[in-house]
Amino acid sequence: MKILRPEKTLKDSFVIEPGQKMHLVIYSNQDTTTDLSFKLKNNAKISIQCIILNSGSFKFHFEQDENSELVFNGAFALRYEQELNFGYTTIQLGRNSKSHFELVGTLDDKAKKISSETIDFKVGATNAEGYEAEKVTLLSNETQNVAKPIILCAEENMHGEHNFSSGHLDPETIDYLRARGVNPESVKRIISREQILRVAKLCKNEAIIQEIEEALK
Amino acid sequence: MSYRAADGLNKALIRDISRRKNEPEWMLDFRLKCLEMYHQIDAPSWGPDLSGLDIAHISNYVQPDSKMVSSWEEVPVGIRQSFEDLGIPEAEREGLAGVGAQYDSELVYHNIKQATAKTGVVYLGIEEALNHPKYAEIFKEHFMQLVPPSDHKFAALHGALWSGGSFVYVPKNTSVEFPLQSYYRFNAPGAGQFEHTLIILEEGADLHFIEGCSAPRYNVANLHAGCVEIFVGKSAHIKYSTVESWSKNMYNLNTKRAIVAEGGKIEWVSGSFGSRVSMLYPMGILNGRGAGMEYTGVSLAGSDQDLDTGAKVVISAPDCYALLNSKSIAKNGGKNTFRSLVKVLKNANNSRVFMDCKSLICDSQSRTDTIPVFNIRAKNADVAHEASVGKISEEQINYLRTRGLSEDAAKSLIVQGFTANITKELPVEYAVEMNNYLKLSMEKNL
Amino acid sequence: MAKEFFEVKNLKVSTDETELLHGVDFSLPSGSTTLLTGANGAGKSTLLKLIMGISPLRTSGKILLNSKDITKLPPERRAKLGIFLSFQEPVAIPGLSVSEMLRSSTEALGKKMSYMDFKLHLCELLEKLGLDPFVAKRDINTSFSGGEKKKLEILQLLMLEPKLVLLDEIDSGLDTKANELISKTLADYQQKTGATFLVVSHNLRILKHLTPSQKLVLEDGLIHKDEA
Numbered sequence: 001m002k003i004l005r006p007e008k009t010l011k012d013s014f015v016i017e018p019g020q021k022m023h024l025v026i027y028s029n030q031d032t033t034t035d036l037s038f039k040l041k042n043n044a045k046i047s048i049q050c051i052i053l054n055s056g057s058f059k060f061h062f063e064q065d066e067n068s069e070l071v072f073n074g075a076f077a078l079r080y081e082q083e084l085n086f087g088y089t090t091i092q093l094g095r096n097s098k099s100h101f102e103l104v105g106t107l108d109d110k111a112k113k114i115s116s117e118t119i120d121f122k123v124g125a126t127n128a129e130g131y132e133a134e135k136v137t138l139l140s141n142e143t144q145n146v147a148k149p150i151i152l153c154a155e156e157n158m159h160g161e162h163n164f165s166s167g168h169l170d171p172e173t174i175d176y177l178r179a180r181g182v183n184p185e186s187v188k189r190i191i192s193r194e195q196i197l198r199v200a201k202l203c204k205n206e207a208i209i210q211e212i213e214e215a216l217k
Numbered sequence: 218m219s220y221r222a223a224d225g226l227n228k229a230l231i232r233d234i235s236r237r238k239n240e241p242e243w244m245l246d247f248r249l250k251c252l253e254m255y256h257q258i259d260a261p262s263w264g265p266d267l268s269g270l271d272i273a274h275i276s277n278y279v280q281p282d283s284k285m286v287s288s289w290e291e292v293p294v295g296i297r298q299s300f301e302d303l304g305i306p307e308a309e310r311e312g313l314a315g316v317g318a319q320y321d322s323e324l325v326y327h328n329i330k331q332a333t334a335k336t337g338v339v340y341l342g343i344e345e346a347l348n349h350p351k352y353a354e355i356f357k358e359h360f361m362q363l364v365p366p367s368d369h370k371f372a373a374l375h376g377a378l379w380s381g382g383s384f385v386y387v388p389k390n391t392s393v394e395f396p397l398q399s400y401y402r403f404n405a406p407g408a409g410q411f412e413h414t415l416i417i418l419e420e421g422a423d424l425h426f427i428e429g430c431s432a433p434r435y436n437v438a439n440l441h442a443g444c445v446e447i448f449v450g451k452s453a454h455i456k457y458s459t460v461e462s463w464s465k466n467m468y469n470l471n472t473k474r475a476i477v478a479e480g481g482k483i484e485w486v487s488g489s490f491g492s493r494v495s496m497l498y499p500m501g502i503l504n505g506r507g508a509g510m511e512y513t514g515v516s517l518a519g520s521d522q523d524l525d526t527g528a529k530v531v532i533s534a535p536d537c538y539a540l541l542n543s544k545s546i547a548k549n550g551g552k553n554t555f556r557s558l559v560k561v562l563k564n565a566n567n568s569r570v571f572m573d574c575k576s577l578i579c580d581s582q583s584r585t586d587t588i589p590v591f592n593i594r595a596k597n598a599d600v601a602h603e604a605s606v607g608k609i610s611e612e613q614i615n616y617l618r619t620r621g622l623s624e625d626a627a628k629s630l631i632v633q634g635f636t637a638n639i640t641k642e643l644p645v646e647y648a649v650e651m652n653n654y655l656k657l658s659m660e661k662n663l
Numbered sequence: 664m665a666k667e668f669f670e671v672k673n674l675k676v677s678t679d680e681t682e683l684l685h686g687v688d689f690s691l692p693s694g695s696t697t698l699l700t701g702a703n704g705a706g707k708s709t710l711l712k713l714i715m716g717i718s719p720l721r722t723s724g725k726i727l728l729n730s731k732d733i734t735k736l737p738p739e740r741r742a743k744l745g746i747f748l749s750f751q752e753p754v755a756i757p758g759l760s761v762s763e764m765l766r767s768s769t770e771a772l773g774k775k776m777s778y779m780d781f782k783l784h785l786c787e788l789l790e791k792l793g794l795d796p797f798v799a800k801r802d803i804n805t806s807f808s809g810g811e812k813k814k815l816e817i818l819q820l821l822m823l824e825p826k827l828v829l830l831d832e833i834d835s836g837l838d839t840k841a842n843e844l845i846s847k848t849l850a851d852y853q854q855k856t857g858a859t860f861l862v863v864s865h866n867l868r869i870l871k872h873l874t875p876s877q878k879l880v881l882e883d884g885l886i887h888k889d890e891a
Contacts, residue, residue: 121606123581141563141596151587153606156580160606164591167599615717616754620764620819621742621771630767634758634802 001025003208006032006056013037016044016068025203026050028058029215037061040068042094049203051196051212052076052105057085064128066094074103075199077192077216078111086115088132092125092158101132104199106192107143116148119160126157133163137195139188192216226272228252231377238344238380243357251366251376258370264554265494265523270440270468272374272409333393339386340397343413346384356384359415363446363474363502371442371470375411379444382412387422387453396425396458396644409440416446418453418481427644428459440468441492447475449483451505456484460647462654463491465521470496479505479534486642487514488651489526490658498556500529503537503568512541515639515651518551518583519658527556527589532565532598541572544636548579548659555604557589565595574604577635579628629659668693668859669827674724676706676713683709685884686724691827696853696860696873700889701881707863708751710881711829714861715748716741728827743772747825749816751832751863755804761815762799765822772823788821793844809836817845821852830862834869846872 001023004010010032016022018041028034031054040046042065050072052058062070070090078084090099099119107113119130136145149162169191177187193216200212231252235245260267333340339352346352347360366376383399399414418424428445441463449455455475463469469492475483485499501510512528530539539559547553555574576585587604609631617627633640633652640648667690676684683706691697701707712718714726716738726734733741756764766781776784782799789796792814804812813833820828830849834842850872853860862869878889 138593138596138598141566141594143594143596145591145593147591149589149602149604151604151606153576153578153585154581154583156578156583156608158607160604162587162602162604164589164602165600166591166593167601168597610754612754613756615738616750616756617764617768618738619715619717619742619748620768620823621739622767623739623771624737626767626771630759630764631756634756637758637802 001203001205003027003205005029006034008032010034010036013039015039016041016046018042018044021045022047023203024048025205025208027208027212028056029053032056032058035059035061038063038070040064040070040097043067045069045071047071047202048073049199050074051200052078052084052086053196053212053215054078055082055084059087060089062090062099064090064092064094064097064099067096068094068098070097070099070101072099072101073199073202074101074105075196076103076105076113077108077196078105078113079108080111081109082111084111084113084115086113088116089118089120090130091120091122092128092130093122095124095126095128097125097128099130099132103134104136104195106137106139106188106195107145108139108188108192110140110142112144112146114146116150117162118150118152119162120152121155121158121160123154125155128155128158130158130160131162134165135163136166137191138166138168139192189216226252226255226374226377234378234380240344240347241353244347247361248377248379251373254366255370255373255377258367258373260370261496264496264525264556265552267468267494269493272440333395333397336391336393337388338391338393339384341384343382343384343415344380346415352384352386355386355417356415359417359446359448360413361444361446363448363476364444364472368472372444372472375413375442375444375472378409378411378442379413380411382443383414383416385414385416385424385426387416387418387424389419389450390421391419392423393425396427398427398429400429410443411441412443414443414445416455416457417448418450418455420451420453422450422453423455425456425458427647428457429461429647439463439466441471443471445471445473445499447473447483449475449477449481449508451478452480453478454482454484456486456642457499458486458643458647460488460643460651461491461495461497462650465491465493467492468494470494473497473499474502475500475510476502477505477508477510480507481505482509482511484511484642485513485528486639487512487516487526488639488643488647489514489516489524490651490654492524493521495524495526497526498529498558500531501539503530503532503539503565504534505537506534507536508532508534509537510539510541512539512543513639513642514543515636516543516545516553516555517655517658518545518547518553520549520551523552523554525554525556527554529558529560530570531558531560531562532568532570532595533562535564535566535568537565537568539568539570539572541570541574542638543572543574544576544639545574545585546577546579546632546635547583547585550580550582552584552586554586554588559589559591559593559600559602561591561593561595561598561600563594566597568595568598570598570600570602572602574602575635576604576606577609577632578606579609625660629656632659667691668695668729669861670725670727671714672725672727674710674713674722674726676709676718676720676722678720683720683884687881687884687886689879689886691859691861692876693859694853694857695876696862698867698870698875698878699861699863699881699886700865700878705881706884707881708831711748711831711861711863714741714829715746717748739771742823742825745824745826746829747820747823747827748829749813749820749831749833751835753804753812753816755802757802757805759803760800761803761818764803765819768819768823774823785822788818791821791848792818793841794818810838810841813837813845814841817848821848824856826856826858828858828860830860830864830869832863832865834864834866837868842868843871845869849873 004026117132151160366373518524545553578585614627669691674687
């Protein structure tokens with residue numbers, strides 16, 4: 001497993017050789033401009049957990065050859081006047097390539113998020129599958145949530161799906177927590193925290209999970 | 218005597234059009250300002266390739282050999298035949314409250330059933346409304362206010378060249394029992410059509426308006442840059458249905474927009490099957506509490522077609538809702554793009570938007586792209602979107618083949634089923650036409 | 664020796680990784696009922712799909728119907744020759760009503776009847792199968808219960824009047840009453856038309872009114888008769 005803590009700028013590219021696996025954890029708690037690209041060769045696999053707790057600009061670019069698999073789980077919690085610019089593109093070139101992308105997050109105070117997720121199925125990506133999902137909870141009326149979930153398709157024999165949702169805290173959840181003595185402000189923090197930790201726990205690294213838990217306190 | 222303006226877009230043409238129509242001075246000034254704007258605004262940097270469209274060589278005004286009449290028998294035989302082949306007069310007798318038929322740039326037939334007229338419903342040729350002592354004021358107040366010419370290059374072009382179209386006014390609490398219909402037919406090669414539809418619904422009014430379009434195929438490009446503006450009053454409701462099967466030399470760059478007041482509702486139903494290029498995004502501006510918009514669209518792009526369609530909704534009031542449902546099919550090298558904008562502003566509390574897009578791609582020569590954009594600022598608004606892209610299910614094809622259908626017939630039935638939720642929104646004769654077109658298209662590799 | 668109505672000869676089937684059927688041989692006499700059993704995953708459904716012509720797997724061998732070699736025929740031609748497969752998992756086609764589908768199928772199979780006659784016949788069959796008349800307008804296999812979907816398979820069978828009926832677990836998911844109805848309906852159909860049945864069933868409930876004249880077992884990629 002590789003852990004990246006992007007500083008002010010981070011630009012890097014990775015090639016995952018045929019049959020190899022890569023596990024990457026990205027944890028960002030400071031303003032950053034991060035630009036990462038990945039080439040997945042035949043039968044390569046990559047799993048990424050990306051936790052974002054501050055402003056930043058993130059670009060992820062993937063190219064997938066035959067039988068490659070990409071799983072990306074991202075989570076963010078923004079507040080004050082933090083701003084996140086998030087771009088994700090996967091170009092599925094090869095037969096049986098698979099991609100699975102999920103991004104969850106909360107926006108509070110005057111925070112703003114602009115995201116663009118693109119799955120691009122090229123001719124030749126026979127039996128390829130691509131999935132992207134984004135779920136954002138708005139915790140104040142001053143936030144802005146902009147999203148552009150895109151599917152481009154030139155191959156007949158494939159399947160692509162995306163889901164997007166933006167909404168507020170479920171009133172039943174709020175009532176339940178408040179009935180347990182949790183005040184409204186704390187409800188927001190609990191929800192944000194819980195979403196971040198759910199993704200963080202996917203990395204199965206206790207040290208980094210604890211570090212993130214501390215940062216969320 | 219029929220008249221065709223020389224090719225090219227210039228002030229002299231504009232003045233000529235305005236003079237022939239006996240327009241008031243303000244309209245000529247408006248047209249000239251639009252022409253200026255047209256030259257200043259750039260063409261969109263996104264979307265289909267418009268390089269095949271040479272405005273300078275599109276004859277922007279074609280007046281057919283007929284004046285507007287209100288009795289079908291007075292329409293010249295050649296023009297009448299063209300519409301009779303499309304079933305227009307029959308449809309009027311059977312199930313419509315009124316019909317407008319536009320041939321190239323001019324309205325040749327406009328009629329409104331007497332019963333409908335008695336309720337105070339006004340359905341006029343739009344140029345009649347422009348000069349009408351009773352409606353001129355309301356026309357001026359509303360014309361190109363919802364779609365200002367500065368909106369985009371082809372809105373400006375429309376403002377400069379508009380000709381023909383319909384004006385509809387439905388008074389308070391009046392429900393128009395049968396649909397009103399306009400039908401546009403292009404006959405002249407290399408011509409442009411710029412009809413304008415202006416619909417005003419007072420509080421509690423209810424209307425179904427149907428728009429149909431067709432044109433024979435020519436080798437030179439034709440341009441359709443029409444405009445539809447709809448003002449939906451408090452608790453009023455309109456369903457606006459379009460079935461478009463322009464021929465494949467057509468550039469269809471139509472702008473449709475509705476503004477909806479408190480409790481009102483706009484339903485857009487859209488079938489796009491024709492044109493070489495389409496850029497079509499019916500839009501709703503929901504700025505009254507509880508306003509609603511529904512969009513149901515189907516698009517079939519075959520060979521040599523690039524259809525870029527979708528919908529836009531802007532919500533700026535609380536408790537509003539929008540439901541958008543799109544189905545698209547790309548085959549034989551066709552290109553389909555679903556493009557949308559959902560903008561939920563800060564005061565759109567408790568508003569709800571649900572959007573569902575499904576696309577079928579039938580072969581690897583074709584292309585289908587889904588490009589939705591969301592911009593959400595209201596904390597208590599719920600927005601959800603699902604999209605899927607895939608091929609026609611092999612399982613479904615095989616199931617039907619085991620029941621005796623050929624592969625092509627199976628695909629055709631599956632596609633009809635895929636688009637069934639749209640056809641059921643259309644009047645029967647349009648639904649039948651749409652299904653026939655789908656069937657023919659799937660089976661004949663169009 | 665009299666020619667059998669239906670024969671499978673030395674049928675081999677393989678995927679990219681493995682050979683599923685190693686040379687299956689069996690025959691079905693005209694008007695008979697044959698029960699085919701075997702463990703889960705043995706290849707029974709695969710075999711029925713092969714007979715119907717909708718299996719994508721690599722095959723060799725011969726399939727003969729009335730001595731005619733149908734091995735290379737597409738499924739719609741086999742349907743026209745009178746073969747019918749009742750699916751274990753009937754396929755949903757949203758937007759396509761039961762009525763539209765049946766109308767298209769009957770026309771494709773050359774069964775000439777007026778629209779009124781078609782509708783009347785459809786209503787009769789729906790009633791016979793204990794299905795609501797509004798079922799005709801609903802989308803095929805969409806939002807139906809498991810039992811209803813099986814009844815819809817039988818509805819199609821009765822409408823299309825095949826000579827060779829392949830039943831893939833028709834009794835799975837049926838309650839006692841529905842099973843009784845379907846079993847009886849199939850038996851009546853066979854008696855009236857002389858159709859030949861090949862029945863795949865685990866729980867054997869469908870055999871309440873059907874009497875198999877032979878029992879076959881598919882095991883280890885081969886078929887043998889069950890003499891028990």
